[in-house]
Amino acid sequence: MERIDKLLANTGRWSRKEAAELIRAGRVTVDGTVVERREEKFEPGAALWVDGERVSTEEYTYLMLHKPAGLVSATEDPREKTVVSLLPEHLRRVGLFPAGRLDKDTVGLLLLTNDGALAHALLAPKNHVDKTYLVRVEGGLDGEDEAAFREGVTLADGYRCLPAGLERLGPNEALVTLREGKYHQIKRMCAARGKPVAFLKRLTFGPLRLDEGLGAGQWRALTGEELAALRAAGGRE
Ligand code: URA
Numbered sequence: 001m002e003r004i005d006k007l008l009a010n011t012g013r014w015s016r017k018e019a020a021e022l023i024r025a026g027r028v029t030v031d032g033t034v035v036e037r038r039e040e041k042f043e044p045g046a047a048l049w050v051d052g053e054r055v056s057t058e059e060y061t062y063l064m065l066h067k068p069a070g071l072v073s074a075t076e077d078p079r080e081k082t083v084v085s086l087l088p089e090h091l092r093r094v095g096l097f098p099a100g101r102l103d104k105d106t107v108g109l110l111l112l113t114n115d116g117a118l119a120h121a122l123l124a125p126k127n128h129v130d131k132t133y134l135v136r137v138e139g140g141l142d143g144e145d146e147a148a149f150r151e152g153v154t155l156a157d158g159y160r161c162l163p164a165g166l167e168r169l170g171p172n173e174a175l176v177t178l179r180e181g182k183y184h185q186i187k188r189m190c191a192a193r194g195k196p197v198a199f200l201k202r203l204t205f206g207p208l209r210l211d212e213g214l215g216a217g218q219w220r221a222l223t224g225e226e227l228a229a230l231r232a233a234g235g236r237e
Helices: 004-010 014-023 114-121 142-152 185-192 224-233
Strands: 029-031 048-050 062-067 107-113 132-139 165-170 173-178 199-207 218-222
Touching: 004 014, 004 048, 014 029, 048 062, 062 224, 107 114, 114 224, 142 165, 142 218, 173 185, 185 199
Parallel strands: 107 199
Antiparallel strands: 029 048, 062 107, 062 218, 132 173, 132 199, 165 173
């Protein structure tokens, strides 16, 4: 059984200290009873509430980040600023890491979690978790590019990609859907078609969709529904 202040901190919304303050102020209840002490343990299956709002009692933390350009998708780096550096102090200490990587200049949806088993399942090739990107290229996209993506683009090193979706939105803009995640994959696919990528933004990761309300560099905790859908996508209901 977990301590209630720890569960509150796992939501990503409060530090342990802030959680203790909420408890001291009598704002936290379990199944209708006010929690008196921060060390109290939580009975699995009970309902935890703060100010009348039901909150998650997950053991792990799950955040959706709108990654800005210029940061690396890592927890630590000797030279570069990492995505984890965007988080407040208390969340930098719970072992969050990005589930999958976006290039330094790629923006958009990144899942940060400390649930290694779920991250691993979501990235496992057998689970076919699709990712969708908004792509802008130099040069015009045409029906031949769509057909090539559908059939599987062969990269400069000879690797034949799995079939991918390319849905044109404008002369040089498209939605690209991938089932795999090779290094610089979209950049290399577009380069193989002679159309270098000028802008890349990830919009979806399996059932997760980038929250339009999050500006670049902002993050929020996943909702219960988002987490349930992600677990289903990773075969870990
Ligand atoms: N493909 C790329 O080339 N870069 C990314 O960051 C993601 C997909």
